Amino acid sequence: MDSLLSIKNLKVGFSQEEKTVEVVRGVNLDIGHNESLVLAGESGSGKSIMSLAITKILPANARIIAGEVYFGGKDLLKLDEEALVDIRGSSIAYIFQEPSSFLNPVYTIGSQISEAIMLHQHKSREGAGFAALELLQQVRIDDSERIFRSYPHQLSGGMNQRAFIAMSLACKPKLLIADEPTTSLDVTIEVEILQLLMQLKMELGFSLLFITHNLSIAKRIADRVSIMHQGKIVEEGSCAEIFSSPKHFHTKELIQAYEKIGRL
Amino acid sequence: MKNYALIIGIVIIIMLSCIAIFAPLLSPYDPAAINQDSLLLSPSSQHPLGTDSLGRDLLSRIIYGARISLSVGLVAVGIATLIGLLVGSLSGFYVGLLDLILMRLVDVMLCFPTFYLILAVTAIAGPSVFNIMLIIGLTSWMGVARLVRAEILSLKEREFIQAAQAIGATHSRIILRHHIPNALTPVLVNATLGVSAAILIESGLSFLGLGVQPPTASWGNILIESKSTLGVAWWITVFPGLSILITILGFNMLAEGLKKEIG
Numbered sequence: 276m277d278s279l280l281s282i283k284n285l286k287v288g289f290s291q292e293e294k295t296v297e298v299v300r301g302v303n304l305d306i307g308h309n310e311s312l313v314l315a316g317e318s319g320s321g322k323s324i325m326s327l328a329i330t331k332i333l334p335a336n337a338r339i340i341a342g343e344v345y346f347g348g349k350d351l352l353k354l355d356e357e358a359l360v361d362i363r364g365s366s367i368a369y370i371f372q373e374p375s376s377f378l379n380p381v382y383t384i385g386s387q388i389s390e391a392i393m394l395h396q397h398k399s400r401e402g403a404g405f406a407a408l409e410l411l412q413q414v415r416i417d418d419s420e421r422i423f424r425s426y427p428h429q430l431s432g433g434m435n436q437r438a439f440i441a442m443s444l445a446c447k448p449k450l451l452i453a454d455e456p457t458t459s460l461d462v463t464i465e466v467e468i469l470q471l472l473m474q475l476k477m478e479l480g481f482s483l484l485f486i487t488h489n490l491s492i493a494k495r496i497a498d499r500v501s502i503m504h505q506g507k508i509v510e511e512g513s514c515a516e517i518f519s520s521p522k523h524f525h526t527k528e529l530i531q532a533y534e535k536i537g538r539l
Numbered sequence: 540m541k542n543y544a545l546i547i548g549i550v551i552i553i554m555l556s557c558i559a560i561f562a563p564l565l566s567p568y569d570p571a572a573i574n575q576d577s578l579l580l581s582p583s584s585q586h587p588l589g590t591d592s593l594g595r596d597l598l599s600r601i602i603y604g605a606r607i608s609l610s611v612g613l614v615a616v617g618i619a620t621l622i623g624l625l626v627g628s629l630s631g632f633y634v635g636l637l638d639l640i641l642m643r644l645v646d647v648m649l650c651f652p653t654f655y656l657i658l659a660v661t662a663i664a665g666p667s668v669f670n671i672m673l674i675i676g677l678t679s680w681m682g683v684a685r686l687v688r689a690e691i692l693s694l695k696e697r698e699f700i701q702a703a704q705a706i707g708a709t710h711s712r713i714i715l716r717h718h719i720p721n722a723l724t725p726v727l728v729n730a731t732l733g734v735s736a737a738i739l740i741e742s743g744l745s746f747l748g749l750g751v752q753p754p755t756a757s758w759g760n761i762l763i764e765s766k767s768t769l770g771v772a773w774w775i776t777v778f779p780g781l782s783i784l785i786t787i788l789g790f791n792m793l794a795e796g797l798k799k800e801i802g
Contacts, residue, residue, distance in 0.1 A: 327701075330705070332701060332704045332705055334696075335634070335695070356710075360707050360708070360709050361707065362707070363704065363705055363706065363707035364705065364706035364707030364708075365707060368705065368706065369702070369705040371698060371701075371702060371705075373698060376697065376698040376699065377698040377699050377701070377702040378699055378702070379699045379702075379703070379717055379720075379721070380699070380721070381720045381721055382720075390706075390708075390716070391706045391707075394706060394707050394708060394712075395707060439702075442706065443705075443706070445706075
């Protein structure tokens with residue numbers, strides 16, 4: 276299969292004194308070109324850590340035990356820091372759960388997006404600023420000039436998440452990894468952000484790895500769904516397959532939880 | 540409640556800075572001009588703070604002394620803060636062997652009784668204003684280093700640092716652009732306190748004759764010259780002493796005020 280990103284037998288653990296606790300226990304995952312894959316699972320199933328391991332931006336006490344991550348014909352896990360820095364942000368970008376705390380409080384939105392642009396493209400500060408303003412318009416921010424000059428604490432969560440998406444897409448990545456990007460937002464904003472992501476995906480043509488514990492999102496945006504449970508992928512299939520005939524008990528649990536909320 | 544400490548501190552420091560900057564305009568006499576006709580005059584309308592044993596105008600000397608004290612304080616703290624930022628950020632960012640080595644270096648430096656170290660070094664290197672700035676700077680960066688290291692250790696857990704990594708920022712960029720600006724608050728307070736400490740050290744050194752050398756006026760060396768005439772000319776001791784006191788008070792109040800305002 277011709278895939279954009281191919282994860283093979285990835286194992287990640289946290290070292291605690293002498294012991295290593297494995298939290299990702301042999302994950303295999305493929306993401307195709309232009310595909311949107313939803314990775315669903317309960318909290319603590321290892322899905323976030325797995326996604327951070329792809330470009331090795333793990334917390335200090337976590338380490339990769341085994342596995343391969345193929346992207347563009349290369350195993351990312353074998354690359355050195357210098358080569359990885361080139362890939363992060365330019366080919367593989369992230370958006371995260373709590374936009375307000377993932378933005379640096381001491382810089383304006385505009386200067387942070389400009390920074391992301393200047394890291395990977397040869398542009399002057401002015402040129403980058405101009406591009407940043409365009410990006411803000413691209414993520415459907417109306418008064419982009421005011422937002423450009425604002426600090427994160429002056430904006431709402433939804434607005435910050437839009438700005439963060441603009442920053443992540445600054446260098447037109449091939450893969451966008453979205454780690455629960457709507458969990459901290461309220462429901463109406465959540466819908467807007469999801470719509471925005473899908474629109475941008477159509478316009479820019481990137482692949483999306485969307486991590487969530489909320490299967491209703493999967494139903495809305497997924498081409499394929501992978502269910503992760505205790506560090507392993509336990510079920511995988513098209514969106515329709517997963518919902519019509521779930522096989523693994525954890526998939527059933529997640530669907531039940533989602534349906535219960537639906538009935539309320 | 541209003542932050543009186545901050546306001547008073549700022550007012551004192553702005554006044555001192557103006558005095559130091561405009562010293563040639565403000566001082567009524569040449570601070571080094573010896574005048575045999577006006578030895579040890581008590582404060583009067585002609586010499587508002589009196590004259591010293593060589594007939595030099597004390598007010599002019601104190602005004603020029605402000606230049607020395609403030610520049611020593613600021614430059615020394617500048618040097619200390621730069622070294623502290625460098626050592627602290629490397630130490631906090633690259634935990635492990637480098638951290639271990641740098642922090643033990645800090646411990647060793649903290650073990651020295653700083654003032655005697657400075658005395659010994661000035662005795663060897665020679666007492667010039669520049670040497671004093673350098674030596675005070677080189678012996679007072681350890682607090683800053685520890686502060687910055689602690690800040691960065693906690694900043695490392697913050698999400699925006701991870702986000703900076705995710706957009707492909709290099710280590711040096713993460714340290715310089717994302718860690719250090721966020722760690723500056725306590726450093727600023729510490730630097731303000733550091734200025735007053737450096738001014739005190741300079742005065743102490745000058746008092747012992749190892750600081751700023753005559754005829755250049757510094758508050759410390761005016762004080763030592765006043766020692767022999769203390770019985771007959773109280774003003775030569777009191778006014779430079781007061782100047783030091785007010786300056787230290789100003790910087791300490793500024794630090795206190797800043798702490799309240801931004802801490």
